[in-house]
Amino acid sequence: MKNRKITWVIALFALVVTFSNCNKMDLYPTNQYTDENFWLSASNADLMVNMAYNQMYSADKMWNDEALSDNVFEGRSNTNQRIIRNGNADPTLERFKTEWKDAYGGLKTCHIYLDNVDRVPNMPDALKAQRKAEIRFIRAYIYFRLVNFYGAVPFATTDITLEQSKTMPRTSKNEILSFVHSELDEVMQLLPSKNNLSGLDKARTTKAAACALQARAYLYESNWAKVATYTDSLINNQDKFGSYSLFPSYPGLFTVANEYNSEVILDYGYLINKKHGVSIIMLRRLLWGLTLMLMRRCRDL
Amino acid sequence: MKCSLIIILLTSFQSIAFNGAAQELISMNVNNKSFPQVLKSIEAKHSYRFVYSDSVALSRYKVSLDVKDAPIEKVMGQLLNNTGFTYKKVNKNLLVIMERAATVKAQFEVSGTVHDSTGSPIAGASVLERGTSNGTVTGSDGSFSLNVANKSATLIISRVGYTTRELAITANDLGIIVLNAATQQLEDVIVIGYGTTTRKGAVGAVDQIKASQFEDRPVGNVTQALQGAAPSLVIQQRSMNPNGNDLNINIRGVSTMNNNSPLIVIDGLVTDGASLNNLNPTDIQSVSVLKDAGTAAIYGSRSANGVILVTTKRGRKNQKPTINVSSQLGWQDPHILFSPVQGYQNATLKNLALTNIGASPEFTPDQIQDLYNHRNEEQWNFNQILEPGLQQTYNMRVSGGSDNTTYLFSGGYYNQRSNFVGNYGLKRYNLRSNITTEFGRFKFTSIMAYTRTNSLNTTAGNAIINSTRIPPYYYYRMQADNGKYLVNNALTDQNPLGELRQGGFIEDNNDYININLNLDVKLFSGLKLRGIVGADVYADNQFSWRKQFPLYASEDAVTPSVTMNPRRETSDYNRKASLMNYQLLLDYNKTFGKHNITGLFGGSNESFTGRHSRTTYWNTDSLLGIPTTGTVVDMNGSNLTRNNTTQTSLSSLFGRLGYVFDDTYYAEFSFRYDGSSKFAKANRWGFFPSGSLAWRLTNESFMKSYRDRIGDLKIRASYGVLGNQNISDYLYMTRYSLFPNSYVVGDSSLAGGGFVYGNQDLRWESTHNSNFGIDATFFRNKLNVSFDYFYKVTKDILVKPVIPSTFGTELESYNVGEMKNQGWELNIGYAFTTGAFSHSIAANVGDSRNEVTKFEGFEQISTSDNIDKLTRIGVPFNAYYGLKTDGYFQSMQEIETSALPVGLSSSDLRPGDVKYVDRNNDGVIDAKDRFILGYAFPRYNFGLTYNVAYKGIDFSMFWQGVGARDMFVRGELVEPFHENYSYAIYQHQLDYWTPTNSDARWPRLTATGSPSRLNNYGRGSDLFQFNGAYARLKNIQLGYTVPALLTEKIGIQKARIYVNAQNLITLSRESWIDPESSEFNSNMSGAANSGRNYPTLRYYGFGLDIQF
Known part of the structure; x- marks a missing residue:
């Protein structure tokens, strides 16, 4: 009797607590997708591809890479770049950490995409194949940058767990470079030619970009024969790789008017920054160097 | 007998x-x-x-x-x-x-x-x-x-x-x-979670702060009022700016690596911490501070950092209407603690700093002579932007009651002007109605309060920095005689005075409504059912406007050399939030002979929904601030409520069972079972139990003579598990965010998708809390003493872990930390009479010391401006870390034979430069030579109140302080001719090293860019560490109550006038910095303190209390 009374009281309270909730216990953010609903559309998946492009390179990286040389000197403060150049850097230097972190952040995006894109319903196979190839190009690019800075690094081709990240050994630079080469060879076949891209797709990576990066990767290994092979192939098979030619004016390469000109193989876009009410054109294009100039030099070798 | x-x-x-x-x-x-x-x-x-x-x-x-x-x-x-x-x-x-x-x-x-x-x-x-x-x-x-x-x-x-x-x-x-008012009487009613007890019957560690402890003090808000009032309650006022009071609240120190804020409960309803300062301090009847598990566990998941219970005033039954009117008026006088040297001296010393490093002097003898000749025209810019600020408070309260109804209505107005020139300040309006009525078995209570806060703040965020670092050279004027605002070769692109007067404003307009409806039903003897519905509703608006205005190179210049705020930015921010609270409680209290049994069982839900949005325009109309030709929307400064919506829900069942035998033996058990929307289903619910025991020895027959001769004695102990869920929402879910402008194609920018790793395993932090206390009275209750010792271990601390960046993303929170925290508190109250004088003294002191016991990755060092903070196992959380100085080099020979920082050779340095301790004796000074230098959390916090009354005259003073604290200060105030803005030296820096002043406080003067400079100030060291202990006369007051015989003739029951002052005296080791300033918030996070804070305010004023 008494027990039943107690049960009744508890039930009553549980009921009140349950029904008086203004908010439910399972709440979802209003400004973010969750894993349950993000991979339901191809346009969402493309957002991850855009992020991968963002993480591949940046305007800051261009300036900061130049500042490691005598091309750029920043006067005001004692930047990480200046400390490195002066030989005063020690392992606590911030840039050593951020380069590493940025690279693995980009790799995470690539792997999350590759691991999940097949969940997207109704995505045309051709589109999926092209996007996967773009992501693999970006991944190859990031690994290439990473091994050039650090040599042997932890290496994976799918997303890693937190536990794995704590125990992953380093893989030799050679092994990673051979992965980069084989990836670039494969995606070279899968990526579109520049001639078939228009509109917003112009900023996407192409067969030619993969070929040029392959040439550059071999260049860094002093594998001259391969460099010549790939650059020749790019120059001589323009029906396959797309039509490229030298642009007559070197400074003209960087102006707004000559966006996506015939010399550009892949470039990093930059938007006019409206600052202080006056339009200051900062630097419209930051060309990251995969230009025909490279091919011309290599051919001359 | x-x-x-x-x-x-x-x-x-x-x-x-x-x-x-x-x-x-x-x-x-x-x-x-x-x-x-x-x-x-x-x-x-x-x-x-x-x-x-x-x-x-x-x-x-x-x-x-x-x-x-x-x-x-x-x-x-x-x-x-x-x-x-x-x-x-x-x-x-x-x-x-x-x-x-x-x-x-x-x-x-x-x-x-x-x-x-x-x-x-x-x-x-x-x-x-x-x-x-x-x-x-x-x-x-x-x-x-x-x-x-x-x-x-x-x-x-x-x-x-x-x-x-x-x-x-x-x-x-x-x-x-x-x-005399008793400081802590045994029969005083003490508010505890979901009920009340008496001091005599309190089983747990609870401090009760009475309104009389802060009434008539010219405090700006409740948090200020509570400072120093209880030993466990550590309140640091980091800034005295009325538009931005940075106040830290901690109960019993730091027990976790994330949120250490106590839970705030107002009239039985859990509320947002910010609501505390929306209350009118004079509306408060009492404040209870729940410290141990025994008292706090009933609030379960959020009580690990203690609970502050605020009870507002009510009317009394059978009391004729009483009207209280009070008013205070005073001036907040800005008190700048550091001061510049005279212009010619500054120039001379700048030359010395330059020649000391082999550079050529900046000032010619003629220029210095010129500065000397004009020394009487000098004005320091910092003085120019400050003025005394008027502070006014007016309150009125009507209260009373009949046989079955009580009522209280109150209204208050508080106005504190900013000390910056240009009409800034804070105004607060409070209205309240507290009504209870009884009919038959029912008792209905309605509490409604409305608060409007209007704040007008400056957009000149750098006004203090920019006005302090410019030397007082007579030609560095901020404003010309013809009114033009000027720039000079030191401050080339800003002007603090101009920005304060013409640069626009940030106007906040915030409404807060608190509704608390409460129905008691008496079911049968000793058993009551109570239902509570509460709502906190916030509606905030902020309008900010950065107005364009010109700065000129000279009085005669026609074209401006700089245009301030060229974007003419206007921004509108709106926020709505509500916290709904439902409770159903069964309350039982019955005495059977010597046995008293109390029981409580309840259920509750708290649901919070908040949303806000911001719209920002550039190039708005210069007079109206609204869109016009050329106006653009700043996308980065604009967002929708959908971008900023938070919802949380917390459902709970809780209960308490108490047993008292003959007022001698006390036992209490309480629990709370909480479910939070912040965790995944599997880890959502947490159970938080506690148990307390107390024994009132003096009720035993063998202690009778002790009780008669000395007083009361009670010992008590409690143990319990408390929780903490104060982390961001939705962390357990893997989420994808949109980032506009991630990648650019032609003229278009594309959004990118960001990945946030969700950790399904997130669960409650749990704090295992033990407490042991003694309450005793002496001299037949004239002297009250209570002492508590506590030991807390917090497990599964939700902390952002250090993980390999190879993982590719960061984790926001993870249950990986563990800390312990222990300390003690002592409360003493003594009241006595000498002749016609009646005195009372209330003193409290408390200490806490924490230690990290588990941390993933063993340690983490965070750095800001060369100041390193260390989190390491075995060391208090966020300890200062850096090199130890070993005085200054006294000879070249000493430099040649000592370890020097990496990259420096002995020829780079000179006597008078800083020498460091080579901890590992490897011949170089580097990161491996760092020591744990100090701890920034205040220890031995104390408060001391002394009241004395003689006939109608009363006097009181209140001291508050900290017994031990280390503080790091960076920037100009430590380093003369500081990097980047190398203009000034201050008076407190004049004791620098010279060959004839070899035991100087500071190193020799050097200019920027030199190896000596890099050696002396380029690395975090104890050169930047100072003693932050202090004692401050927070309040002193002298009052006079007009004899009732006189006032009653004109219908006034009581009339009291008084004069008071705040912050008159501060005893501290460093005269040039406010010892309360700190870079750390209550969670021990923060960057670095440069000491260039809002000035310390001294208040002088008077007040009037009248009761009809």
């Missing part, structure tokens, strides 16, 4: 006891119980209160009673039949029980008036002839008259809340007798 007097008067408006209908009838059936026990049972259930002598004679009687719906007269008749005692009904509910014979014996009549220390009459005080039961009670004017046996009799005068006084009869008219 000594006769100690016990008064059992529970202040009715705080009591949760059910109060019946107007004519209370008594039903009771007891058999052979002691007389006091029966009276207590009546008091527990009814509003009747009894005053009687605790003589053996009365306690001895065993009585039986069997009545049903009987009037009190009948009950008393039955009880006192054949006892030799009689009773007197003083008012409707108050009965005095006395010996029948005593009234007959009386021969000598004495009279007097009982007042409190402020001169107000005390009504209802009991006056008793010692050794007898002969007594009376004072009337509403505090007066009494009593017939006593003979002239040598002694009177015992007492009243709840006051220290009992014994008085020898000296004349027929004893005049005014002053009773």
Whole structure:
């Protein structure tokens, strides 16, 4: 009797607590997708591809890479770049950490995409194949940058767990470079030619970009024969790789008017920054160097 | 026989006891119980209160009673039949029980008036002839008259809340007798979670702060008012800016690596921490600080950092309408702690700094002579942007009550002007209505409060920095005689004075509504059901406008050299938020003979929904601030409510079971079972139990003589598990965010998708909390002492872990940390009388010390401006970390033979440069030579209040301080001619090293860009560390209460005027910095402190309290 009374009281309270909730216990953010609903559309998946492009390179990286040389000197403060150049850097230097972190952040995006894109319903196979190839190009690019800075690094081709990240050994630079080469060879076949891209797709990576990066990767290994092979192939098979030619004016390469000109193989876009009410054109294009100039030099070798 | 007097008067408006209908009838059936026990049972259930002598004679009687719906007269008749005692009904509910014979014996009549220390009459005080039961009670004017046996009799005068006084009869008219407010009386009602108890019956560690401790202090908000009031409550006021009070609140120090804020509960409703400062301090009746698991566990998941319970004032039953009007007026005077040297001296020393490093001097002798000649025209820019600020407070309160209804209405206005020039400041308007009404079995309480806060703040965020670092050269003026704002070669692109006067403003306009509806139903004897609905509604608006204005190179310049705020940015921010609160409680309280059982069972849900949005335009109309030709929307500064919506829900079941035997043995168990929307289903619910035991030794018969001669003694202990869920929402879910402008194609920018790793395993932090305490009174309750020791271990601390960046993303929070935290608190209250002076002293001191016991990755070092902070196992959280200095080099030979920082050779340095300790003796100074240098969390926090009253005059002072704290300060105030803005040296820096001043405080003067500079200031070291201990006279007050005889003629019951001042004296080791300033917030996170803070404010003012 008494027990039943107690049960009744508890039930009553549980009921009140349950029904008086203004908010439910399972709440979802209003400004973010969750894993349950993000991979339901191809346009969402493309957002991850855009992020991968963002993480591949940046305007800051261009300036900061130049500042490691005598091309750029920043006067005001004692930047990480200046400390490195002066030989005063020690392992606590911030840039050593951020380069590493940025690279693995980009790799995470690539792997999350590759691991999940097949969940997207109704995505045309051709589109999926092209996007996967773009992501693999970006991944190859990031690994290439990473091994050039650090040599042997932890290496994976799918997303890693937190536990794995704590125990992953380093893989030799050679092994990673051979992965980069084989990836670039494969995606070279899968990526579109520049001639078939228009509109917003112009900023996407192409067969030619993969070929040029392959040439550059071999260049860094002093594998001259391969460099010549790939650059020749790019120059001589323009029906396959797309039509490229030298642009007559070197400074003209960087102006707004000559966006996506015939010399550009892949470039990093930059938007006019409206600052202080006056339009200051900062630097419209930051060309990251995969230009025909490279091919011309290599051919001359 | 000594006769100690016990008064059992529970202040009715705080009591949760059910109060019946107007004519209370008594039903009771007891058999052979002691007389006091029966009276207590009546008091527990009814509003009747009894005053009687605790003589053996009365306690001895065993009585039986069997009545049903009987009037009190009948009950008393039955009880006192054949006892030799009689009773007197003083008012409707108050009965005095006395010996029948005593009234007959009386021969000598004495009279007097009982007042409190402020001169107000005390009504209802009991006056008793010692050794007898002969007594009376004072009337509403505090007066009494009593017939006593003979002239040598002694009177015992007492009243709840006051220290009992014994008085020898000296004349027929004893005049005014002053009773001191007791600091911590045993019968004081103490508010605890979902109920009340008394100081005597408190089983856990709880501090109660009474309104009298902060009333009449010119505080800006409740948090300021609470500083120093309780030993465990550490409040740091990091900035005195009325538009941005940075206040840290910690209870018992730091126990976790994330949120350490206590839970705030106002009138029984859990609320947002910010609501505390929306309250009008004068509306507060009391504040309880729940410290240990025993008291806090009923709040379960969020109580690990302690709980602050605020109770607002209510009206009293059967009280005629009382009107209180009070007002305060004063000036906040900015007090700058550091000052520049004269211009010519600054220039000379700048030259010395330059020549010291082999560079050429900046100033020619003629220029220095010129500065010297104009030294009387110098003005320091910082002085130019400050002015005294007027502070005004006006409050009015009407309260009263009838037989079954009480009411209180109050309104308040607070206005503190900013000390920056240009009409900035803060205004707060408060309205409140607290009403209770009873009908039959029901009691309905309605609390409604409205707060409007209007703040007008400057957009000149760098005004202090930019005005302090410019030397006072006479030609560095901010404004020309013709009104133009000027730039100069030191401050080339900003002007603090111009920005304050013309640069626009940030205007906040915030509404806060608090509704609290409460219905009690008396189910049957001792059992009540209570339902509560509460709502906190916030509606905030902020309009900010950065106005364009020109700066000129000189008075005669025609075209501006700089245009300030060229974007002409206007921004509108709107926020709405609501916190809904539902509670259903069953409350049980019953006494069976010597056994008292209390029970509580309840369920609640708290749902929070907040949303805000911001719109920002550039190039708006320069006079109206609205869109016009050329206006663009700043996408980065604009967002929608969908971008900023948060929802949380917390559902709970909780309960408490208490058992008391004969007021001697106490046991209490409480629990809370909380479910939070912040965790995944599997880890959502947490169970938080606690248990407490207490033993009042002095109630034991073997302690009787101790109790009679010395006082009360109680020991108590508690253990429990408390929780913390104060982390961001949705962390357990893997989420994808949109980032506009991630990748650019042609003229288009594309959004990117960001990945946020969700950790399904997130769960509650749990704090295992042990407490041991002693409460004791001495000199028959004149001196109260309570001491607590606590030991807390927090497990599964939700902390952002250090993980390999190889993982590719960061984790926001993870249950990976563990900390312990231990400390103690001491509270002392003493009240005594010397002649016509009555004194009271309240002192408190507390300490806590934490230590990280588990941390993923062993340690983490965070750096800001060369100042390193360390989190490492075995060390307090976020300790200062850096090199240790070993004085200054005194000779070249010493430099050549000492370890030097990496990259520096002995030829780079000179005597007078800093020498460091080579900790690992490897011949170089590098990161491996760092020591743990100090701890920034304040230790030995103390507060000291002294009150003295003489007739109508009262005086009080309040000191607050910190016994030990280390503080790091960076920037100009430590480093003369600081990097980047290398202009100034201040007076406190003049003790620098020279060959003839070799035991100097500071290193030799050097200019920027030199290896010496890099050596001296380029690395975090104890050169930047200072002693942050202090004692501050927070408040001093002198008041006068006009004699009631005069004021009553014009219908005023009480009139008091006073003058007061704040922050008059600060005792600290470093004169040039406010010791309360700190880079750390209450969670011990923050970047670096440059000491260029809002000036310390000294307040001078006066006030008036009138009661009609």
